[in-house]
Amino acid sequence: MEKIIINLHSILYSDCKYQILRDIASSFDWEIIEKEDITDCDLVWHDCTISPDRLNSLKLYQKINHFPGMSGIFRKNSMANNLNRFRKLFPNDYNFYPKTWVLPGDLASFKNTVKQRKKIYIMKPEASSQGQGIYLVRGLSDIKETSHHIAQEYLINPLLIDGLKFDLRIYVLITGCDPLRIFIHEEGLARFATEEYSPPNKQNFNDVFVHLTNYSINKNNPHFVQAAAGKKSHKRSLSSVLIQLSEIGFDVEGIWDQICDIIVKTVITIQPSLASNYRTCQPYDYTNGMCFEILGFDIILDNNLKPWLLEVNHAPSFSTDSSLDAEIKTAVISEALILVDINDKKKKEFKTETKKMQRHRSLSAKSLKPTKEESITRKIEEMKKRDTYEDSHCVGYIKLFPGCNDIYYDQFLKAASNSYYKLSTPKRSNVSFIGKGQDYEEDGRKNDQMNNISACLAKRRIAWS
Structure with a gap:
């Protein structure tokens, strides 16, 4: 139609x-x-x-x-490969996701680990969603499939609320890739399992309602309670959970800071490939603003309050099965559309x-292609315009990057550039390369490790800050 x-x-x-x-x-x-x-x-x-x-x-x-190329973090195998590569380079900075093996390439290493370490592991199809095909493993005989899967150490000590395991759906908006521009929405969702949690044992080992928090699975449990006012539901707002944790006495701002750090570091791993695709497709876009993407980061907390990244969703569900869904997802989408400035x-x-270029071509054979200096000047002007606009139209979004810790994150951007160059350059080349970080103005920001991003944020949800 x-x-x-x-x-x-x-x-x-x-x-x-x-x-x-x-x-x-x-x-x-x-x-x-x-x-x-x-x-x-x-x-x-x-x-x-x-x-x-x-x-x-x-x-x-x-x-x-x-964005073309976002599969580098939303496909489970690609994200694992990228994060594993960065963990080798920065073991103390990229320790926010469970130890992961990409199968079948890492099968021998995984089997050897399973033999030596009596732990619980979780198997996931590399391209699945909504909890499909996920199962637990405690020995080699439990492994059903090794093709196009990842295996992870299972987090056996999750933080519980009302005796239930839960995870957090964090909404992240990427509005530019060259340079990178990242926002986090102040609201999100908490998805709960529907049966009381205890570490995997013979009775509950295969019970998905105990071990998985996916809404698409748990809504099929007769005990599932849809989000509603005054009820202990199995889907709640992010802010309500943070308020509850704060009332218990937990350091909610510290948790939030760590989540923000996880998001920035994860997206940085694919920045060079995103930028390369973008520049190839649209070399004359000085605004860095033709693409945007709303991502769903799934985070789980352990009982020491450490956030762990489970996965990234490039097409988070925007279904509205409850009024809570409708309220939060409407804000996430509509405020993103405001921020990208259509x-x-x-x-x-x-x-x-x-029309100007068409008239010029009809009168002269000389090209109107801008010089390199003109392109740089135009790009700087457009970035300043975007900064001004975004600062006054963030609404429910908070800018994470660029921000006050750019110098700290620049080491990861340089490593990402170096890694991308090596992977995309033929092996016969002997050219050496030192990765380049993003361009930003030196404005007195300290080269400190990421330890207090909340102090740099312009706004914070008052209800839980």
Whole structure:
């Protein structure tokens, strides 16, 4: 079905299955176009990943809700490979995820570990979602499948609330990759298992309602309680859980700081590949703003209050099975769309510039391609404009990067660049390379380890800070 564009902004509603996007578009008075022609739409929205060709086909004023190359952290095997590589380089900084083996490549090492160390391990298909295909292992005989799987040490000492295991769905917004721009939403979800937790034993070893926190699994338990006011439900708001932990006397700000640090360090591992894809597809975009992506980081706390990264979701569910879902996810999406700044001025400027170039080509063979110096100047100007706009339109989002600890994170950016260069350069090359970090102004920020990011944040949810 096709619709005529009647408003300033329009969305290509290509393969999105969620009604919430329609509702948000309607609240913004945006028109939804359901067709493959993206000629004049402002925003292209896909549930699935996009190819570089898709980004390459966009005009400079258009935006799309994914980055080509984000699979480096949302596919379980790719994220494990990236984080394992960084753990070898920075063992004390990248110790925030369980020890992981990528199978079948690490099968011999994994089997040897299982023989020597009597621990519990969890097996996950590398490309699965919603808890599908996950099971526990305590011996070699328990291993069912080794192709396209990862194996992890199972966290047997999770922090419990009401006797239940839970994890946190943290919503993260990436608004630029060259340089990197990362935001965290102040609200999120806590998903609970539906049966009381005890460490794996003969009785509960295969009970997914004890060991897994995925909503898609636990909603099928007859004991599941949907989110509702005044009830101890199995899905709650992030803020309500943080309030409860704070009332117990736990250091909630310390937990939050560690989660923020995990997010930045994880995204940094793929920054060079994101930037390379982006520059190849859109070399003349000085705004660094044609792509954005809402990610779902799944974090679990152990009983020492240490956050552990479980996985990253590039297409977090935006289904709204409860009023709590609708409230939080509407804020996450709508405030992201505000922050990425979709406006009619950019479209008009693009069309004016296009006409100017067409007239020039008809009168002269000389190219209007900007010089390197002009490109750098234009990029700096656009970054300043973005900073000003974002500072006044964050709403529920908090900027994590760039921020007050850029010099600390620069060592990881340099390592990421170095690693990407080595992996993408033919082995026959003898050229040496020293990785380059992001460009930012020296403004007195200290080269300290990440230890108090909350002190640098401009806003914090008052209810739990």
